[in-house]
Amino acid sequence: MTAAHRQPPHHDTLTCYTDYKCRLPECVDRYNAWSRDRERAIADGTWQPLLDAEPIRQHLLTLHAAGITIHRVAQLTGLTYRSVRSFTQHDYGNAAPRRHRATREVAAKILAINLDEHTPAVVSPIGTQRRFRALVAIGWPTVHTAIRAGLHPSNRNSMLRYPTIQARTAQRVAAVYDEMRHESPAKHGISATSIKRAKLQAQRERWAPPSYWDEVGGIDDPDFEPQYGITRREIVAQDAHWLMQSGLDRAAAAERLGVSKSYVEHALAAHPDTERELAA
Template identity: 45%
Template sequence: MTTDRREAPHHNKITCYTDYRCRRPECVARYNAYNSPRARAKRAGTWDGLVEAAAVRKHILRLQDDCGVGPTAIAAASGISKQSVIEFINPQPGKNRGRRQRTSAETAAKILAVTPDGLIGLRVNAAGTRRRLQALVAAGWPLKHIAACSELKDASVGDFMRRNVVLLSTATKVARTYDALKDRKPIRHGVDRCQARRARDWAAREKWPTPDYWADRMDVIDDPEFEPLYGVTRRELVAQDANWVMRTTGVDRATAAQRLGVSKAYVEHAFRDHPEYALGTAA
Protein backbone atom coordinates (compact mmCIF):
# COMPACT_ATOMS: atom_id res chain seq x y z
CA MET A 1 0.00 0.00 0.00
CA THR A 2 1.30 3.41 -0.88
CA THR A 3 0.62 6.66 0.93
CA ASP A 4 0.48 9.81 -1.14
CA ARG A 5 2.00 12.88 0.43
CA ARG A 6 -0.06 15.95 -0.30
CA GLU A 7 1.69 19.18 -1.13
CA ALA A 8 1.00 21.88 1.46
CA PRO A 9 -1.02 24.78 -0.01
CA HIS A 10 1.15 27.27 1.88
CA HIS A 11 4.24 27.37 4.05
CA ASN A 12 3.50 30.12 6.54
CA LYS A 13 1.72 28.18 9.32
CA ILE A 14 2.43 25.09 11.40
CA THR A 15 -0.27 23.16 9.55
CA CYS A 16 2.12 22.48 6.67
CA TYR A 17 4.28 20.56 9.21
CA THR A 18 1.48 18.87 11.17
CA ASP A 19 -1.05 18.14 8.41
CA TYR A 20 1.11 17.80 5.30
CA ARG A 21 4.35 16.50 6.84
CA CYS A 22 6.34 19.29 5.27
CA ARG A 23 9.97 19.24 6.39
CA ARG A 24 11.40 22.36 4.88
CA PRO A 25 13.97 23.82 7.29
CA GLU A 26 12.01 27.04 7.76
CA CYS A 27 8.79 25.11 8.40
CA VAL A 28 10.48 22.82 10.92
CA ALA A 29 11.88 25.89 12.67
CA ARG A 30 8.43 27.47 12.78
CA TYR A 31 6.93 24.32 14.30
CA ASN A 32 9.72 24.02 16.86
CA ALA A 33 9.23 27.64 17.91
CA TYR A 34 5.56 26.90 18.46
CA ASN A 35 6.03 23.54 20.14
CA SER A 36 9.11 24.14 22.32
CA PRO A 37 7.39 26.11 25.11
CA ARG A 38 4.69 23.45 25.30
CA ALA A 39 7.23 20.63 25.40
CA ARG A 40 9.21 22.34 28.20
CA ALA A 41 6.02 22.93 30.20
CA LYS A 42 5.03 19.28 29.83
CA ARG A 43 8.43 18.12 31.06
CA ALA A 44 8.19 20.47 34.02
CA GLY A 45 4.67 19.30 34.83
CA THR A 46 3.24 22.80 34.41
CA TRP A 47 1.43 22.24 31.13
CA ASP A 48 -2.24 23.21 31.43
CA GLY A 49 -3.19 22.57 27.83
CA LEU A 50 -3.23 26.26 26.96
CA VAL A 51 -1.05 28.25 24.59
CA GLU A 52 -0.31 31.95 24.25
CA ALA A 53 -2.94 33.78 22.20
CA ALA A 54 -0.69 36.43 20.67
CA ALA A 55 -0.16 34.52 17.42
CA VAL A 56 -3.87 33.79 17.14
CA ARG A 57 -4.76 37.45 17.68
CA LYS A 58 -2.19 38.56 15.10
CA HIS A 59 -3.59 36.07 12.58
CA ILE A 60 -7.18 37.25 13.11
CA LEU A 61 -6.18 40.88 12.65
CA ARG A 62 -4.24 40.00 9.49
CA LEU A 63 -7.26 38.21 8.02
CA GLN A 64 -9.43 41.22 8.79
CA ASP A 65 -6.99 43.64 7.16
CA ASP A 66 -6.08 41.54 4.13
CA CYS A 67 -9.49 40.01 3.37
CA GLY A 68 -11.87 42.57 4.82
CA VAL A 69 -13.70 39.94 6.86
CA GLY A 70 -15.08 40.16 10.38
CA PRO A 71 -15.33 37.80 13.36
CA THR A 72 -18.47 36.17 11.96
CA ALA A 73 -16.71 35.00 8.80
CA ILE A 74 -13.61 33.83 10.66
CA ALA A 75 -15.79 31.93 13.12
CA ALA A 76 -17.65 30.25 10.26
CA ALA A 77 -14.42 29.26 8.53
CA SER A 78 -12.76 27.95 11.69
CA GLY A 79 -15.76 26.21 13.22
CA ILE A 80 -15.64 28.07 16.54
CA SER A 81 -18.06 30.60 17.99
CA LYS A 82 -18.09 34.25 16.94
CA GLN A 83 -17.78 35.32 20.58
CA SER A 84 -14.57 33.31 20.95
CA VAL A 85 -13.04 35.13 17.98
CA ILE A 86 -14.09 38.50 19.40
CA GLU A 87 -12.49 37.74 22.76
CA PHE A 88 -9.08 37.45 21.10
CA ILE A 89 -9.18 40.99 19.68
CA ASN A 90 -11.49 43.05 21.90
CA PRO A 91 -11.54 43.63 25.67
CA GLN A 92 -14.65 42.10 27.21
CA PRO A 93 -16.85 44.76 28.84
CA GLY A 94 -18.48 43.80 32.09
CA LYS A 95 -16.10 40.89 32.64
CA ASN A 96 -13.34 42.94 34.26
CA ARG A 97 -10.73 41.58 31.90
CA GLY A 98 -9.07 42.44 28.64
CA ARG A 99 -8.49 40.39 25.55
CA ARG A 100 -7.98 36.65 25.81
CA GLN A 101 -4.31 35.93 26.53
CA ARG A 102 -4.30 32.12 26.43
CA THR A 103 -6.35 29.52 24.63
CA SER A 104 -6.50 25.82 23.97
CA ALA A 105 -4.13 24.39 21.40
CA GLU A 106 -7.12 23.03 19.49
CA THR A 107 -8.78 26.44 19.19
CA ALA A 108 -5.49 28.06 18.19
CA ALA A 109 -4.91 25.45 15.49
CA LYS A 110 -8.42 25.93 14.05
CA ILE A 111 -8.03 29.69 13.74
CA LEU A 112 -4.45 29.55 12.46
CA ALA A 113 -5.60 27.11 9.77
CA VAL A 114 -7.94 29.73 8.25
CA THR A 115 -6.31 31.20 5.16
CA PRO A 116 -7.41 33.84 2.63
CA ASP A 117 -7.74 31.07 0.04
CA GLY A 118 -9.94 29.11 2.42
CA LEU A 119 -12.29 32.08 2.75
CA ILE A 120 -12.91 32.19 -0.99
CA GLY A 121 -16.10 30.31 -1.81
CA LEU A 122 -17.11 29.97 1.84
CA ARG A 123 -20.88 30.15 2.26
CA VAL A 124 -22.48 31.74 5.33
CA ASN A 125 -26.02 32.14 6.61
CA ALA A 126 -27.75 34.98 4.76
CA ALA A 127 -29.65 36.39 7.76
CA GLY A 128 -27.23 39.27 8.31
CA THR A 129 -27.01 40.08 4.60
CA ARG A 130 -30.78 40.04 4.23
CA ARG A 131 -31.33 42.23 7.31
CA ARG A 132 -28.73 44.80 6.26
CA LEU A 133 -30.29 45.14 2.80
CA GLN A 134 -33.78 45.44 4.29
CA ALA A 135 -32.62 48.09 6.76
CA LEU A 136 -31.06 50.17 3.97
CA VAL A 137 -34.33 50.00 2.03
CA ALA A 138 -36.15 51.08 5.20
CA ALA A 139 -33.81 54.08 5.35
CA GLY A 140 -34.85 55.06 1.83
CA TRP A 141 -32.14 53.46 -0.31
CA PRO A 142 -33.45 51.87 -3.54
CA LEU A 143 -31.91 48.54 -4.52
CA LYS A 144 -30.14 49.99 -7.55
CA HIS A 145 -28.25 52.49 -5.38
CA ILE A 146 -27.34 49.75 -2.90
CA ALA A 147 -26.12 47.60 -5.79
CA ALA A 148 -24.01 50.41 -7.22
CA CYS A 149 -22.36 51.07 -3.86
CA SER A 150 -21.70 47.39 -3.22
CA GLU A 151 -20.55 46.66 -6.80
CA LEU A 152 -23.23 43.96 -7.09
CA LYS A 153 -25.80 43.54 -9.86
CA ASP A 154 -29.22 45.11 -9.31
CA ALA A 155 -31.03 41.80 -9.77
CA SER A 156 -28.59 40.01 -7.47
CA VAL A 157 -29.27 42.37 -4.58
CA GLY A 158 -32.97 41.59 -4.72
CA ASP A 159 -32.19 37.88 -4.95
CA PHE A 160 -29.94 38.01 -1.88
CA MET A 161 -32.90 39.29 0.15
CA ARG A 162 -34.60 35.93 -0.40
CA ARG A 163 -31.69 33.51 0.01
CA ASN A 164 -30.83 31.41 3.04
CA VAL A 165 -27.09 31.30 2.33
CA VAL A 166 -24.70 33.58 0.44
CA LEU A 167 -21.03 33.60 -0.40
CA LEU A 168 -18.83 35.13 2.27
CA SER A 169 -17.56 37.60 -0.32
CA THR A 170 -21.15 38.76 -0.90
CA ALA A 171 -21.87 39.06 2.82
CA THR A 172 -18.69 41.11 3.23
CA LYS A 173 -19.61 43.48 0.39
CA VAL A 174 -23.09 44.02 1.79
CA ALA A 175 -21.74 44.58 5.31
CA ARG A 176 -19.31 47.21 4.01
CA THR A 177 -22.08 48.89 2.03
CA TYR A 178 -24.33 48.91 5.08
CA ASP A 179 -21.65 50.59 7.18
CA ALA A 180 -21.10 53.18 4.44
CA LEU A 181 -24.79 54.05 3.88
CA LYS A 182 -26.63 53.47 7.16
CA ASP A 183 -25.97 56.97 8.54
CA ARG A 184 -26.35 58.85 5.25
CA LYS A 185 -29.46 60.61 3.94
CA PRO A 186 -30.36 59.07 0.56
CA ILE A 187 -31.66 62.31 -0.98
CA ARG A 188 -28.33 63.98 -0.23
CA HIS A 189 -26.51 61.29 -2.17
CA GLY A 190 -28.28 61.12 -5.50
CA VAL A 191 -31.56 59.40 -4.60
CA ASP A 192 -34.75 60.99 -5.90
CA ARG A 193 -37.27 61.87 -3.18
CA CYS A 194 -39.97 59.74 -4.80
CA GLN A 195 -37.62 56.76 -5.03
CA ALA A 196 -36.63 57.14 -1.39
CA ARG A 197 -40.28 57.32 -0.33
CA ARG A 198 -41.17 54.22 -2.36
CA ALA A 199 -38.30 52.34 -0.72
CA ARG A 200 -39.44 53.36 2.77
CA ASP A 201 -43.07 52.49 1.98
CA TRP A 202 -42.01 49.06 0.74
CA ALA A 203 -40.06 48.41 3.94
CA ALA A 204 -42.96 49.66 6.07
CA ARG A 205 -45.36 47.22 4.42
CA GLU A 206 -42.94 44.38 5.07
CA LYS A 207 -42.15 45.61 8.62
CA TRP A 208 -38.41 45.64 7.97
CA PRO A 209 -36.37 47.12 10.84
CA THR A 210 -34.43 50.33 10.22
CA PRO A 211 -30.72 50.95 10.84
CA ASP A 212 -31.72 52.73 14.07
CA TYR A 213 -33.35 49.51 15.29
CA TRP A 214 -30.23 47.48 14.56
CA ALA A 215 -27.84 50.07 16.03
CA ASP A 216 -28.23 48.53 19.51
CA ARG A 217 -28.51 44.98 18.18
CA MET A 218 -25.48 44.56 15.93
CA ASP A 219 -24.37 41.61 18.05
CA VAL A 220 -27.39 39.64 16.82
CA ILE A 221 -27.94 41.00 13.31
CA ASP A 222 -26.16 37.92 11.89
CA ASP A 223 -27.89 35.50 14.24
CA PRO A 224 -30.60 33.56 12.34
CA GLU A 225 -32.14 32.48 15.67
CA PHE A 226 -32.86 36.09 16.68
CA GLU A 227 -36.38 37.22 15.76
CA PRO A 228 -36.70 41.01 15.41
CA LEU A 229 -40.08 42.18 16.74
CA TYR A 230 -40.01 45.44 14.84
CA GLY A 231 -43.36 47.07 14.13
CA VAL A 232 -45.23 44.29 15.90
CA THR A 233 -48.06 45.55 18.14
CA ARG A 234 -49.07 43.99 21.44
CA ARG A 235 -52.34 42.87 19.86
CA GLU A 236 -50.48 41.01 17.11
CA LEU A 237 -48.22 39.35 19.69
CA VAL A 238 -51.29 38.22 21.64
CA ALA A 239 -52.82 36.83 18.43
CA GLN A 240 -49.60 34.89 17.73
CA ASP A 241 -49.36 33.59 21.29
CA ALA A 242 -53.04 32.64 21.48
CA ASN A 243 -52.72 30.78 18.20
CA TRP A 244 -49.73 28.83 19.56
CA VAL A 245 -51.43 28.02 22.90
CA MET A 246 -54.59 26.79 21.19
CA ARG A 247 -52.75 24.70 18.61
CA THR A 248 -50.35 23.05 21.05
CA THR A 249 -52.73 22.43 23.95
CA GLY A 250 -56.15 22.18 22.27
CA VAL A 251 -57.80 24.75 24.57
CA ASP A 252 -60.45 27.25 23.48
CA ARG A 253 -60.07 31.02 23.20
CA ALA A 254 -61.30 31.73 26.71
CA THR A 255 -58.74 29.38 28.26
CA ALA A 256 -55.98 30.70 25.99
CA ALA A 257 -56.83 34.24 27.07
CA GLN A 258 -56.67 33.24 30.72
CA ARG A 259 -53.25 31.68 30.26
CA LEU A 260 -51.98 34.79 28.48
CA GLY A 261 -53.30 37.07 31.20
CA VAL A 262 -55.74 38.96 28.96
CA SER A 263 -59.49 38.97 28.52
CA LYS A 264 -61.28 36.77 26.05
CA ALA A 265 -62.50 39.94 24.33
CA TYR A 266 -58.90 41.05 23.82
CA VAL A 267 -58.09 37.74 22.11
CA GLU A 268 -61.21 38.15 19.95
CA HIS A 269 -60.12 41.64 18.89
CA ALA A 270 -56.56 40.40 18.28
CA PHE A 271 -57.81 37.64 16.00
CA ARG A 272 -60.13 40.08 14.22
CA ASP A 273 -57.26 42.49 13.52
CA HIS A 274 -54.92 39.66 12.55
CA PRO A 275 -57.10 36.96 10.95
CA GLU A 276 -54.03 35.06 9.73
CA TYR A 277 -53.63 33.85 13.33
CA ALA A 278 -57.32 33.24 14.06
CA LEU A 279 -58.00 29.73 15.24
CA GLY A 280 -60.83 27.83 16.90
CA THR A 281 -64.28 28.90 17.92
CA ALA A 282 -65.37 31.83 20.01
CA ALA A 283 -66.66 29.52 22.72
Protein backbone atom coordinates in the same frame (compact mmCIF):
# COMPACT_ATOMS: atom_id res chain seq x y z
CA MET B 1 -27.93 28.45 52.23
CA THR B 2 -24.95 28.47 49.88
CA ALA B 3 -25.29 30.20 46.52
CA ALA B 4 -25.28 27.91 43.50
CA HIS B 5 -22.41 28.46 41.08
CA ARG B 6 -23.02 28.78 37.36
CA GLN B 7 -21.61 26.00 35.26
CA PRO B 8 -18.73 27.16 33.02
CA PRO B 9 -19.24 26.76 29.27
CA HIS B 10 -15.77 25.18 28.99
CA HIS B 11 -12.69 24.39 31.07
CA ASP B 12 -9.88 25.89 29.02
CA THR B 13 -9.66 29.55 30.13
CA LEU B 14 -9.09 31.52 33.32
CA THR B 15 -12.72 32.65 33.43
CA CYS B 16 -13.62 29.10 34.36
CA TYR B 17 -11.82 29.69 37.69
CA THR B 18 -12.40 33.42 38.22
CA ASP B 19 -15.99 33.90 36.97
CA TYR B 20 -17.54 30.47 37.44
CA LYS B 21 -15.68 29.43 40.61
CA CYS B 22 -14.69 26.12 39.04
CA ARG B 23 -12.27 24.17 41.19
CA LEU B 24 -11.42 21.20 39.04
CA PRO B 25 -7.74 20.30 39.58
CA GLU B 26 -6.72 21.22 36.03
CA CYS B 27 -8.52 24.57 36.28
CA VAL B 28 -6.88 25.37 39.61
CA ASP B 29 -3.48 24.44 38.19
CA ARG B 30 -4.05 26.70 35.17
CA TYR B 31 -4.96 29.63 37.40
CA ASN B 32 -2.02 29.04 39.73
CA ALA B 33 0.41 28.87 36.80
CA TRP B 34 -0.99 32.14 35.41
CA SER B 35 -0.75 33.77 38.84
CA ARG B 36 2.89 32.71 39.23
CA ASP B 37 3.74 34.03 35.76
CA ARG B 38 1.99 37.29 36.57
CA GLU B 39 3.86 37.79 39.84
CA ARG B 40 7.18 36.99 38.18
CA ALA B 41 6.50 39.44 35.32
CA ILE B 42 5.46 42.18 37.75
CA ALA B 43 8.67 41.67 39.72
CA ASP B 44 10.71 41.86 36.48
CA GLY B 45 8.81 44.95 35.28
CA THR B 46 7.56 43.15 32.17
CA TRP B 47 3.90 42.62 33.10
CA GLN B 48 1.60 43.59 30.23
CA PRO B 49 -1.95 42.39 30.91
CA LEU B 50 -3.24 44.03 27.72
CA LEU B 51 -1.89 43.71 24.20
CA ASP B 52 -1.97 45.99 21.19
CA ALA B 53 -5.17 45.10 19.30
CA GLU B 54 -3.87 46.09 15.85
CA PRO B 55 -2.89 42.46 14.94
CA ILE B 56 -6.45 41.43 15.93
CA ARG B 57 -7.92 44.16 13.75
CA GLN B 58 -5.80 43.19 10.75
CA HIS B 59 -6.68 39.52 11.18
CA LEU B 60 -10.38 40.34 11.37
CA LEU B 61 -10.12 42.45 8.21
CA THR B 62 -8.41 39.55 6.45
CA LEU B 63 -11.12 37.16 7.59
CA HIS B 64 -13.76 39.70 6.60
CA ALA B 65 -12.36 40.01 3.07
CA ALA B 66 -12.43 36.22 2.72
CA GLY B 67 -16.10 36.01 3.68
CA ILE B 68 -15.85 35.17 7.38
CA THR B 69 -18.23 37.61 9.03
CA ILE B 70 -18.01 39.13 12.49
CA HIS B 71 -20.98 36.98 13.49
CA ARG B 72 -19.10 33.86 12.37
CA VAL B 73 -15.97 34.92 14.28
CA ALA B 74 -18.11 35.36 17.40
CA GLN B 75 -19.50 31.85 16.93
CA LEU B 76 -16.06 30.31 16.46
CA THR B 77 -14.48 32.07 19.45
CA GLY B 78 -17.39 32.07 21.92
CA LEU B 79 -17.09 35.86 22.21
CA THR B 80 -20.02 38.22 21.76
CA TYR B 81 -20.73 39.81 18.39
CA ARG B 82 -20.40 43.25 19.90
CA SER B 83 -17.01 42.60 21.49
CA VAL B 84 -15.54 41.23 18.25
CA ARG B 85 -17.01 44.07 16.21
CA SER B 86 -15.44 46.65 18.51
CA PHE B 87 -11.95 45.81 17.21
CA THR B 88 -12.81 47.01 13.70
CA GLN B 89 -15.52 49.64 14.21
CA HIS B 90 -16.72 52.25 16.64
CA ASP B 91 -19.35 51.18 19.14
CA TYR B 92 -22.99 51.63 18.18
CA GLY B 93 -23.77 55.24 17.48
CA ASN B 94 -20.05 56.05 17.91
CA ALA B 95 -20.67 55.99 21.67
CA ALA B 96 -17.24 54.47 22.26
CA PRO B 97 -14.09 54.38 20.12
CA ARG B 98 -12.70 51.32 18.42
CA ARG B 99 -10.84 49.08 20.87
CA HIS B 100 -7.05 49.38 20.73
CA ARG B 101 -6.14 46.94 23.53
CA ALA B 102 -7.11 43.35 24.27
CA THR B 103 -6.42 40.65 26.81
CA ARG B 104 -4.10 37.82 25.82
CA GLU B 105 -6.99 35.39 26.05
CA VAL B 106 -9.19 37.32 23.61
CA ALA B 107 -6.28 37.88 21.24
CA ALA B 108 -5.42 34.17 21.24
CA LYS B 109 -9.00 33.15 20.45
CA ILE B 110 -9.37 35.49 17.48
CA LEU B 111 -5.89 35.01 16.06
CA ALA B 112 -6.31 31.23 16.26
CA ILE B 113 -8.96 31.28 13.52
CA ASN B 114 -7.31 29.70 10.49
CA LEU B 115 -8.38 31.23 7.20
CA ASP B 116 -7.96 28.02 5.22
CA GLU B 117 -10.08 26.01 7.66
CA HIS B 118 -13.05 28.36 7.84
CA THR B 119 -13.29 30.27 4.57
CA PRO B 120 -16.58 29.35 2.83
CA ALA B 121 -17.03 29.49 -0.93
CA VAL B 122 -20.76 30.13 -0.57
CA VAL B 123 -22.91 31.35 2.30
CA SER B 124 -26.57 31.81 3.17
CA PRO B 125 -28.05 34.92 1.52
CA ILE B 126 -29.94 35.86 4.70
CA GLY B 127 -27.35 38.35 5.99
CA THR B 128 -27.12 40.05 2.60
CA GLN B 129 -30.89 40.22 2.34
CA ARG B 130 -31.21 41.73 5.81
CA ARG B 131 -28.54 44.33 5.06
CA PHE B 132 -30.28 45.39 1.85
CA ARG B 133 -33.56 45.70 3.72
CA ALA B 134 -32.04 47.50 6.72
CA LEU B 135 -30.68 50.16 4.37
CA VAL B 136 -34.10 50.46 2.73
CA ALA B 137 -35.52 51.16 6.20
CA ILE B 138 -33.33 54.27 6.49
CA GLY B 139 -34.09 55.49 2.98
CA TRP B 140 -31.65 53.73 0.64
CA PRO B 141 -33.31 52.16 -2.45
CA THR B 142 -31.83 48.74 -3.13
CA VAL B 143 -30.47 49.78 -6.53
CA HIS B 144 -28.04 52.17 -4.87
CA THR B 145 -26.81 49.51 -2.45
CA ALA B 146 -26.26 47.13 -5.34
CA ILE B 147 -24.26 49.71 -7.30
CA ARG B 148 -22.12 50.59 -4.28
CA ALA B 149 -21.39 46.88 -3.77
CA GLY B 150 -20.34 46.44 -7.41
CA LEU B 151 -23.35 44.27 -8.27
CA HIS B 152 -25.51 44.50 -11.37
CA PRO B 153 -28.74 46.25 -10.29
CA SER B 154 -30.94 43.87 -12.26
CA ASN B 155 -29.63 40.88 -10.28
CA ARG B 156 -30.15 42.30 -6.80
CA ASN B 157 -33.56 40.68 -6.19
CA SER B 158 -33.16 37.32 -7.93
CA MET B 159 -29.77 36.79 -6.30
CA LEU B 160 -31.33 36.81 -2.82
CA ARG B 161 -33.80 34.07 -3.71
CA TYR B 162 -31.06 31.49 -4.23
CA PRO B 163 -30.27 29.09 -1.33
CA THR B 164 -26.64 30.28 -1.32
CA ILE B 165 -24.62 33.17 -2.71
CA GLN B 166 -20.91 33.69 -3.23
CA ALA B 167 -19.13 34.57 0.02
CA ARG B 168 -17.30 37.43 -1.69
CA THR B 169 -20.65 38.92 -2.76
CA ALA B 170 -21.95 38.76 0.80
CA GLN B 171 -18.74 40.38 1.99
CA ARG B 172 -18.99 43.26 -0.49
CA VAL B 173 -22.54 43.98 0.65
CA ALA B 174 -21.49 43.79 4.31
CA ALA B 175 -18.70 46.29 3.65
CA VAL B 176 -20.91 48.88 1.95
CA TYR B 177 -23.62 48.33 4.56
CA ASP B 178 -21.20 49.40 7.29
CA GLU B 179 -20.51 52.57 5.29
CA MET B 180 -24.00 53.46 4.07
CA ARG B 181 -25.72 52.99 7.41
CA HIS B 182 -23.86 56.07 8.66
CA GLU B 183 -24.49 58.16 5.53
CA SER B 184 -27.44 60.29 4.47
CA PRO B 185 -29.21 59.15 1.26
CA ALA B 186 -30.16 62.77 0.53
CA LYS B 187 -26.50 63.83 0.54
CA HIS B 188 -25.83 61.19 -2.14
CA GLY B 189 -28.42 62.57 -4.52
CA ILE B 190 -31.36 60.34 -3.54
CA SER B 191 -34.58 62.30 -3.97
CA ALA B 192 -36.92 62.94 -1.06
CA THR B 193 -39.60 60.97 -2.90
CA SER B 194 -37.36 57.92 -3.29
CA ILE B 195 -36.28 58.09 0.34
CA LYS B 196 -39.89 58.28 1.51
CA ARG B 197 -40.92 55.44 -0.79
CA ALA B 198 -38.10 53.24 0.55
CA LYS B 199 -38.98 53.92 4.17
CA LEU B 200 -42.68 53.25 3.56
CA GLN B 201 -41.86 49.94 1.89
CA ALA B 202 -39.70 48.90 4.83
CA GLN B 203 -42.41 49.92 7.28
CA ARG B 204 -45.03 47.98 5.34
CA GLU B 205 -42.83 44.88 5.12
CA ARG B 206 -41.52 45.24 8.70
CA TRP B 207 -37.91 45.37 7.60
CA ALA B 208 -35.68 46.15 10.58
CA PRO B 209 -33.27 49.11 10.40
CA PRO B 210 -29.56 48.86 11.28
CA SER B 211 -30.22 50.01 14.85
CA TYR B 212 -32.35 46.92 15.47
CA TRP B 213 -29.60 44.58 14.25
CA ASP B 214 -27.07 46.49 16.36
CA GLU B 215 -29.17 45.74 19.41
CA VAL B 216 -30.04 42.08 18.86
CA GLY B 217 -27.16 40.88 16.67
CA GLY B 218 -27.68 37.78 14.53
CA ILE B 219 -27.93 39.56 11.19
CA ASP B 220 -26.11 36.64 9.49
CA ASP B 221 -27.83 33.92 11.52
CA PRO B 222 -30.39 32.06 9.36
CA ASP B 223 -31.94 30.51 12.47
CA PHE B 224 -32.70 33.87 14.10
CA GLU B 225 -36.26 35.16 13.58
CA PRO B 226 -36.47 38.95 14.00
CA GLN B 227 -39.46 40.28 15.91
CA TYR B 228 -39.19 43.84 14.61
CA GLY B 229 -42.49 45.65 14.13
CA ILE B 230 -44.64 42.97 15.75
CA THR B 231 -47.09 44.48 18.21
CA ARG B 232 -48.09 43.03 21.57
CA ARG B 233 -51.61 42.46 20.24
CA GLU B 234 -50.29 40.41 17.34
CA ILE B 235 -48.13 38.33 19.67
CA VAL B 236 -51.17 37.70 21.87
CA ALA B 237 -53.18 36.67 18.80
CA GLN B 238 -50.48 34.20 17.76
CA ASP B 239 -50.12 32.75 21.25
CA ALA B 240 -53.88 32.55 21.71
CA HIS B 241 -54.32 30.67 18.44
CA TRP B 242 -51.60 28.24 19.50
CA LEU B 243 -53.23 27.66 22.91
CA MET B 244 -56.65 27.22 21.33
CA GLN B 245 -55.20 24.64 18.94
CA SER B 246 -54.04 22.81 22.06
CA GLY B 247 -57.62 22.59 23.31
CA LEU B 248 -58.15 25.73 25.41
CA ASP B 249 -61.08 28.04 24.85
CA ARG B 250 -60.69 31.83 24.60
CA ALA B 251 -61.27 32.44 28.29
CA ALA B 252 -58.67 29.85 29.32
CA ALA B 253 -56.21 31.15 26.74
CA ALA B 254 -56.67 34.69 28.05
CA GLU B 255 -56.05 33.54 31.61
CA ARG B 256 -52.91 31.68 30.55
CA LEU B 257 -51.62 34.78 28.73
CA GLY B 258 -52.45 37.13 31.59
CA VAL B 259 -54.88 39.29 29.62
CA SER B 260 -58.63 39.70 29.54
CA LYS B 261 -60.88 37.63 27.31
CA SER B 262 -61.97 40.79 25.49
CA TYR B 263 -58.32 41.63 24.76
CA VAL B 264 -57.85 38.18 23.21
CA GLU B 265 -61.00 38.62 21.13
CA HIS B 266 -59.88 42.02 19.87
CA ALA B 267 -56.43 40.63 19.10
CA LEU B 268 -57.88 37.71 17.13
CA ALA B 269 -60.21 40.03 15.23
CA ALA B 270 -57.36 42.41 14.40
CA HIS B 271 -55.03 39.63 13.25
CA PRO B 272 -57.05 36.83 11.65
CA ASP B 273 -54.05 35.90 9.48
CA THR B 274 -52.21 34.47 12.48
CA GLU B 275 -54.51 31.45 12.45
CA ARG B 276 -53.66 30.70 8.83
CA GLU B 277 -49.95 31.23 9.50
CA LEU B 278 -49.97 28.73 12.35
CA ALA B 279 -51.91 26.21 10.30
CA ALA B 280 -49.48 26.52 7.36
